Amino acid sequence: MIQVNIHEAKTQLSKIIDQACRGEEVVIAKAGTPVVRLTPIAPRPSRRQFGALSGKARVDQRFFEPLPEDELRAWE
Template identity: 40%
Template sequence: MAQKIINLVEARSRLSQLVERAAAGETIVIAKAGRPLARLVPMPRNRPVRLGSLRGRITIPADFDRLGDAEIEAMFDPR
């Protein structure tokens, strides 16, 4: 997608419009004296978490909550 380049003075006077355009998916670069200073981009859309989406793809061992106990104990009691 092409980026729209706007100078800083114009961006100040049209900020509300530029934010609406960015929210609609457009990328806008704000420049001063032809030098890019900032980029106005749309926020990523949050996708809702789907509970159970990994069911059947992973397995959790029965002793999951005990994994590493011996190693942790050895760190604190190095006999």
């Protein structure tokens, strides 16, 4: 764990951000008392890929059959 005071965090911000992104725990303290923890944001998931579920899902003939009346009313 790395603990830095606010003044040092302001002057070394790029450096401590890099450390946090590498997985190190970075704590910023005020007058020696820890006040915040710097953590990286998880990367955005990749874009959707067509065919990603290919072979994993099946649609049989029942999918194309009309729904019963009571189920149709529930969707209204």
